[in-house]
Amino acid sequence: MSAIYKREMRAYFTTPTGYVFIAVFLAVSGFVFAVSTFQSQTSDVSGYFQLMIFGYIIIVPLLTMRSFAEERRTRTEQLLMSSPVSVTSIVLAKFFAAFTMFAGTVLLSCVYYLPLRKYGDTNVGKAFGCLIAMLLLGMCFVAVGIFVSTLTDSAVTASIGTMAILLVFVTAAIFNNLIDAYVIRQVLSWISVYSRYVNFTYGIFDVAATVYYFSITVIFLFLAIRVYERRRYA
Numbered sequence: 001m002s003a004i005y006k007r008e009m010r011a012y013f014t015t016p017t018g019y020v021f022i023a024v025f026l027a028v029s030g031f032v033f034a035v036s037t038f039q040s041q042t043s044d045v046s047g048y049f050q051l052m053i054f055g056y057i058i059i060v061p062l063l064t065m066r067s068f069a070e071e072r073r074t075r076t077e078q079l080l081m082s083s084p085v086s087v088t089s090i091v092l093a094k095f096f097a098a099f100t101m102f103a104g105t106v107l108l109s110c111v112y113y114l115p116l117r118k119y120g121d122t123n124v125g126k127a128f129g130c131l132i133a134m135l136l137l138g139m140c141f142v143a144v145g146i147f148v149s150t151l152t153d154s155a156v157t158a159s160i161g162t163m164a165i166l167l168v169f170v171t172a173a174i175f176n177n178l179i180d181a182y183v184i185r186q187v188l189s190w191i192s193v194y195s196r197y198v199n200f201t202y203g204i205f206d207v208a209a210t211v212y213y214f215s216i217t218v219i220f221l222f223l224a225i226r227v228y229e230r231r232r233y234a
Contacts, residue, residue, distance in 0.1 A: 001089035004080075008067075008097035018101060021063045025105045028055045033112045043116040046201040049130040053194060056141055057166045063101055064145025065159035067094045068228075072153035087228045091221060095146050102138045106131070125203030133200035136213040137193060141166055143220040150227040169193045 012018030029052060036048040071077035080090055113127065141162075148161040172192040189195065193216070196209035 001085065001093045004085065004090055004093035005097050008094055009100065012097070012101055017063070017066055021059070021101060022105050022108075024062060025059050026109060028052075028059060029109045030112065033109075037112075037116060045113070045116070045127050046130055048112075049134055049201070050197070052134065053137060053170055053197065056137065057163055057170060060102065060138065060141040060166065061145055061159040061162040063098050064142055064149055064162060065155040066149070067098060067146055067158075068149040068224075069152050069155045069158045073155070081228075081231070088225050091146065091150075091224050091228065095143060095221060098142045098146065099139055102142055103135055106134055106138065126201065129200040129203040129205065132205070133197050133209075136210060137197065140169075140193060140213050140216045140220075143217040143224075144169075147220040147224040147227070150224045 012021075029048075032051045032055060033045075033048050036051060037043070037045060040047075068077070071080060081087075110131070144165050145158070145162040148165065149155075149158040151161070152158050169191060170193060172188040172194070174194075193213070196206065196212055199206040199209065
């Protein structure tokens, strides 16, 4: 597993994928941060993180779209399947590599906080809560991207498919207010990742939301493992 993890991390920096992801992430987050804080002359960063949730719909697929799709396209997946490594280890190694890139870039973007003292003291508890929520959301989104990438040999198709699923997860709470059917509203409330984020913006560590984010991550990683197990033994 560690060998595949190192291979994936190396691939992010020997191909344009890692650099493109970091560049796009910092460009989008920098613009959103400037608009939500500097332009509004406020040290409150909760608005920045709320807007970035929608940015992740486009940014995260750039990181995960090639994970398995590229292996199928270049026919190197046969090497993975015939290696003495379990499918679970392969999927987890690719997931941890992608999440490491995501988390590292998020932490790098924290330098944006430094100029905020000009507008007052930053609420550290609120900022830290938002950061934790972003990492949990990113973990979920990366797992979704890994799963979709196992379904196709096209990175573009994997990217579009991931965006579509993430869009449903993020906007479910919005459509919930427009639907009268109780059952549908309950389903939309359950799958919404946005509504569970709110408590973190107040600096409150929401255990139920954390369990939900981990559950979604486990579910999509399990589906990815099942897809590759079926292909391995087909």
